[in-house]
Structures are given as structure tokens and as C-alpha cells.
Amino acid sequence: MRSARLSGHLETLRPYDLVVIPVITALGAALAAPSVQPARLVLAGMLGLTACAGALYTADYLTRHEDARTKPYRPVPSGRLRAATARRCAVLLWLAAFVLAMWANWRSLLFVGLAVLAQDAYGRSLKGRGLWGDLAVGFSGWSCTLLAGACCAAPWPPARLVAPALLLGLQGTFGNLLLALDDRPHDLRAGCGTLPVRHGPGRARTVLTALAAAEYAGVPLVPGRLGPAGAPVFLLLGLAAAATAVAVLGTVRRCPDRAVELHMYERVLLPAALWALTGRTAVAVAVAAASAGVLRLTSRPMLRPEPYEKGGAIGA
Numbered sequence: 001m002r003s004a005r006l007s008g009h010l011e012t013l014r015p016y017d018l019v020v021i022p023v024i025t026a027l028g029a030a031l032a033a034p035s036v037q038p039a040r041l042v043l044a045g046m047l048g049l050t051a052c053a054g055a056l057y058t059a060d061y062l063t064r065h066e067d068a069r070t071k072p073y074r075p076v077p078s079g080r081l082r083a084a085t086a087r088r089c090a091v092l093l094w095l096a097a098f099v100l101a102m103w104a105n106w107r108s109l110l111f112v113g114l115a116v117l118a119q120d121a122y123g124r125s126l127k128g129r130g131l132w133g134d135l136a137v138g139f140s141g142w143s144c145t146l147l148a149g150a151c152c153a154a155p156w157p158p159a160r161l162v163a164p165a166l167l168l169g170l171q172g173t174f175g176n177l178l179l180a181l182d183d184r185p186h187d188l189r190a191g192c193g194t195l196p197v198r199h200g201p202g203r204a205r206t207v208l209t210a211l212a213a214a215e216y217a218g219v220p221l222v223p224g225r226l227g228p229a230g231a232p233v234f235l236l237l238g239l240a241a242a243a244t245a246v247a248v249l250g251t252v253r254r255c256p257d258r259a260v261e262l263h264m265y266e267r268v269l270l271p272a273a274l275w276a277l278t279g280r281t282a283v284a285v286a287v288a289a290a291s292a293g294v295l296r297l298t299s300r301p302m303l304r305p306e307p308y309e310k311g312g313a314i315g316a
Contacts, residue, residue: 008081009089011074012060013053015298016264019291021052021145023271024168028149030278031161031226036153040104044152047100048145051112054093055119055141061086062123070186074302101148108151115144128193131207134180138173163218163225164274170215171270177208178248178263182256182303201253209249216242219270223277230276233284237273241266260303264295 025048026041033040060067060076061083068077075081094116101108118126118140126133143165150157157165180187180194181204187197196204219238223231244266252259272288 005080008075008078011301012056012076012081012086014056014302016295016300017056018049018052019294020268020271021141022046022048023268023275023287023291024048024142024145025149025152027164027271027275027278028146028151028157028161029153030275030280031146031164032150032158033153034229034278040153043100043104044149047097047104047108047112047152048149050093050100051097051115051145051148054090054097055115057086057090057093058116058119059123061090062120063127066190066192070190101151104152105155107156108148111144111148111151115140115148118144130193130195130198131177134173134176134195137176138171139169142172143169160225163222167215167218167222167270167274170211170218171267174208174211174215174245175263175267177204177211178252178256178260179303180204181208181252182260205249205252208252212245212249215270216245219273222274226277229279230281230284233276233281234273237269237276237284237288241269241273244269257303261300265292268292268295 022045026045029036029041029044060074060081064076064083064086067074072078076083076086097112098109101112118136122133122136126136146161146165146168147157150161177195181196181201184194184196184201184204187194195207216238219242220235223234244262248259248262248266251262268291269288272284272291275284275287278284
């Protein structure tokens with residue numbers, strides 16, 4: 001029973017999601033103040049880690065009734081994680097994020113609070129509002145994360161962070177819509193009006209293509225906003241991210257779950273590329289390699305039910 005509860009917590013925390021957010025909050029601090037002290041980078045990373053973990057528990061708590069109908073293998077509906085426990089973990093983690101935000105800079109609470117409100121609205125109603133829900137998740141989970149991290153190193157996020165915040169927001173929107181396309185059979189049964197449910201897979205793929213085009217059309221413009229330091233590594237990693245996005249779009253029609261898997265790697269390449277523009281090219285390469293290693297070594301039971309159906313081991 002104890003191992004089942006532990007596995008429920010590990011699955012809820014989704015290492016493939018959790019690994020990206022601290023990278024982005026620390027990136028925000030590094031972009032806001034290139035000479036920022038390492039302790040401030042760690043603080044920004046911890047803020048992102050606790051806030052993301054709180055958001056994951058919150059999301060699973062708010063969608064537990066829908067998951068009971070369409071994804072009963074998940075920790076809360078399966079009983080491996082009690083709903084009350086998920087709620088308590090969410091509250092404790094949000095309190096920890098509040099304390100860290102106040103320690104770093106109270107203004108970071110504005111962006112953390114905006115992300116909380118958007119994630120809560122998504123779990124309660126926006127998921128069924130088509131593209132609005134994807135935009136809420138993308139820009140709250142990624143753009144607000146970057147700007148909250150920036151407040152760990154500066155009084156307010158500088159104007160030069162608008163461009164990377166927009167790119168990350170577009171990437172987050174792309175990722176959420178891609179997951180909605182993969183989840184279309186479940187959402188149809190649950191009566192949830194995501195964009196793929198409302199308008200069909202073809203329209204969803206068209207919107208995905210437009211989001212990716214807008215995102216990567218903006219990538220070459222970012223060094224002009226942030227400075228030329230690390231530009232060659234930035235462009236190299238940016239090209240790798242763009243090539244992976246093309247592979248995602250080429251795969252999504254015939255195999256949406258494979259496209260989701262490829263996107264996991266794309267969404268760590270763009271933040272790693274942005275890290276290069278802080279002048280820390282070694283950090284950029286290390287971020288890309290370490291994040292890809294986490295993705296390679298961890299399974300995705302929250303996305304794929306096969307470990308339960310086949311009676312296999314339950315991974316993280």
C-alpha cells in the first residue's frame with residue numbers, strides 16, 4: 001500500500017513536466033540580470049519547482065471526476081492517491097511557493113498568482129472552451145514562469161524579456177493543444193469541448209502548424225533583443241528545436257502519441273537555446289543534455305495507460 005501511494009505521488013509530479021519549469025524560472029533570472037548571483041538562480045529554480053508541483057497536484061484534484069470516467073488508471077481516481085491528500089499537497093506546495101516568492105521579491109507573486117488563477121480556471125472551465133484553454137495554460141505556465149523568475153533578480157522583468165516570454169507562451173500553447181489532440185477520444189467521452197473535439201483533428205493540426213510557425217519565425221529576432229552573447233549556440237539549439245517541431249507536425253497525423261513524445265524534447269531545446277543568450281553556453285548545453293536525459297529515463301504513465309493494463313511496473 002505504501003509503495004502504491006508513493007507511485008501515485010511520483011506519477012502526479014510528472015518528471016517530464018517538472019524538469020522544464022525550474023529551467024525556465026532560473027532562465028528568467030539569468031536574462032533579467034546577466035551578473036546575477038548563483039544563489040538567486042537557485043532560488044528562482046526552487047520557486048518554479050514548488051509552483052509547478054503545486055499546479056500538478058491542483059490539476060489532478062480539479063479534474064478527478066472527469067478522469068474517473070475517462071482515465072481511471074490515474075492516481076486519484078484509481079485510489080492510489082486520495083483526493084484529500086492531493087489537495088493538501090497542493091496547498092502546502094503553493095504556500096512554499098508563496099514563501100519563496102516573498103523571499104525573492106514580492107512582485108513575483110503577481111506572476112505566480114496569475115498562473116494559479118489561469119490553471120485553476122483551466123481545470124474548472126477553460127479546458128472545455130477550445131483554444132482559450134490552450135492559450136491560458138501556455139501563457140500562464142510558460143510566460144508567467146519566465147517573468148516570475150526574472151523578479152528573483154530584478155525589481156520588475158525588463159522589457160527585453162517580452163520576446164522570449166512570447167516564444168515560450170506559444171510553445172506552451174502548442175504543447176497543450178497537442179496533448180488535447182492526443183486526448184481527443186477521452187475528451188469526446190467526457191463531453192469536454194477542447195479544440196480537437198469542437199472542430200476536429202484537421203483544424204487542430206492547422207492551428208498547431210500556425211503556432212509553430214509563429215514561434216520559430218520569432219526565434220531569429222531574439223538575439224537582437226537580448227544581445228549577441230552566445231548567439232551561435234542559441235541558433236544551433238534553436239534550429240534543433242525547430243527541426244523537432246517539424247518532426248512533431250509530420251508525425252501528428254498518423255501517430256499523435258509519438259508526436260507528444262517528440263514534443264517533450266522540443267520543449268526543452270528552446271529554453272536551453274535561450275540560456276545561451278545569457279552568455280552561459282556551457283549551461284545551455286548542460287540544460288539540454290540533462291533535460292533530455294530525464295526524458296529518456298522516465299516513463300509516462302500519466303499519458304499512456306499501458307503500464308497498468310499490462311500489469312507492468314509503474315514508472316515515474
